[in-house]
Amino acid sequence: MVNPFDEAPGASADAAGPAEPPEPPVARAEARHRLVDRRPPRKPERWAVRFLKDAVFVVVAAVVLSFVLKTFLIQSFYIPSVSMRPTLEKLDRVLVTKLAPAILDVHRGDVVVFENPGGWISQTEPQEPATGAGAWLRSLAEAVGLAPAESKDFLIKRVIGTAGDRVACAGDGAPVTVNGVPLDETYVFPGAAPSIGDFSIVVPEDAVWVMGDNRPQSGDSRAHTDQPLGGSVALEDVVGIAQVRTWPLDRVALLRNPGQVFAAVLPPDGGAR
Numbered sequence: 001m002v003n004p005f006d007e008a009p010g011a012s013a014d015a016a017g018p019a020e021p022p023e024p025p026v027a028r029a030e031a032r033h034r035l036v037d038r039r040p041p042r043k044p045e046r047w048a049v050r051f052l053k054d055a056v057f058v059v060v061a062a063v064v065l066s067f068v069l070k071t072f073l074i075q076s077f078y079i080p081s082v083s084m085r086p087t088l089e090k091l092d093r094v095l096v097t098k099l100a101p102a103i104l105d106v107h108r109g110d111v112v113v114f115e116n117p118g119g120w121i122s123q124t125e126p127q128e129p130a131t132g133a134g135a136w137l138r139s140l141a142e143a144v145g146l147a148p149a150e151s152k153d154f155l156i157k158r159v160i161g162t163a164g165d166r167v168a169c170a171g172d173g174a175p176v177t178v179n180g181v182p183l184d185e186t187y188v189f190p191g192a193a194p195s196i197g198d199f200s201i202v203v204p205e206d207a208v209w210v211m212g213d214n215r216p217q218s219g220d221s222r223a224h225t226d227q228p229l230g231g232s233v234a235l236e237d238v239v240g241i242a243q244v245r246t247w248p249l250d251r252v253a254l255l256r257n258p259g260q261v262f263a264a265v266l267p268p269d270g271g272a273r
Helices: 025-036 047-072 132-144
Strands: 074-078 093-097 111-115 154-161 166-169 199-202 207-211 238-247
Touching: 074 238, 093 111, 111 207, 154 166
Parallel strands: none
Antiparallel strands: 074 093, 093 238, 111 154, 111 238, 154 207, 166 199
């Protein structure tokens, strides 16, 4: 007996035609994506817009970085006088580390920038305050450290004595002495006397005695012995130590401490160095 449910010989379950292969999963996902995402394609960003965005980012980053450096690490100053010749000429620019005296110590021989203690800077001619957009931009650049600071409120001199040192000179071309040891000051302007006038002072605590390298044309500690610290400068007024001469380009150089000048000087208490 023939089973009616048996397939006829030669017959196929797909007599109507072969079945299509199932659609791959990736193709189905792409089809769903095409159905769901009906947003118009994004237009390519213009090169000018991209350039403007990049430029703004670079400028903002530079300003922020410069402000941080100026506030905590370094600052640029320009030299307004000839009082530090030949080490620094008028209109030279220097880079100052602000790690001293807050973190690093100030040593004899260091060239330091300090705020006017009061009465050190005399204005021989009244100056008209700068006005206009140029002055505003200059002030902004100076505030964030992109321009060297105007030196009308700052001075730059060399440290000759630190706290407790006795700094003295008999005048008339005699050498300056520190704790009784005469100095061979190789940085003094050629032909200039170490000091025409005489002086003798013990540097107070937390202060330094400073002198310009161009002694005849430097209104330094010697000229202010009538002030509370006897001409010395409080460390709290010191902005930092000049490390590099950055301008003009043909004078770029490190400002090295002439340690050999003070090598024979003993500490104020006479102990070992």
